[in-house]
Amino acid sequence: MIDYSELSAVELxxxxxxxxxxxRLRANMTQKEVAEMSGLSVQTVHRFENGTVTDIALSSFLLLIKAVGCINDLNELMPEQPESPYLYKENKKVQRIRHKRA
Incomplete structure (x- = not known):
C-alpha cells in the first residue's frame, strides 16, 4: 500500500x-470528448494526462473527473464527518481553531 504522505504534490x-x-479510457472517451464535456482545451487534457501539467487547478480537475463520470467518487476521498462534541464550546459550534500564544 502506498503511503501518500511520503509523496510530493507533483508526484501526487x-x-x-x-x-x-x-x-477516460474505461469510459471509452477521447481526449477531445473529455475536453468538450469539461469545457477545457484538448491541450489541457493531453498535458494533464502526460504529466506535463503538475499544477492543475482543483476546479479543472473536478471538471475532468465530472466529464468521465467519477464526480460521485469524491465522497470516498473526503467523506462527510459525523458531528463531534469536541467542536462545541458553550453550546456553540466552533468556527475556527485558534491556539493561544505562549
Missing part, C-alpha cells in the same frame, strides 16, 4: 493524471 498530481487517463 502525476499519479492522479495516470489514473485519470485509465478512467
Amino acid at each position: 498530481v502525476r499519479m492522479l493524471s495516470g489514473r485519470f487517463k485509465e478512467y
Whole structure:
C-alpha cells in the first residue's frame, strides 16, 4: 500500500493524471470528448494526462473527473464527518481553531 504522505504534490498530481487517463479510457472517451464535456482545451487534457501539467487547478480537475463520470467518487476521498462534541464550546459550534500564544 502506498503511503501518500511520503509523496510530493507533483508526484501526487502525476499519479492522479495516470489514473485519470485509465478512467477516460474505461469510459471509452477521447481526449477531445473529455475536453468538450469539461469545457477545457484538448491541450489541457493531453498535458494533464502526460504529466506535463503538475499544477492543475482543483476546479479543472473536478471538471475532468465530472466529464468521465467519477464526480460521485469524491465522497470516498473526503467523506462527510459525523458531528463531534469536541467542536462545541458553550453550546456553540466552533468556527475556527485558534491556539493561544505562549
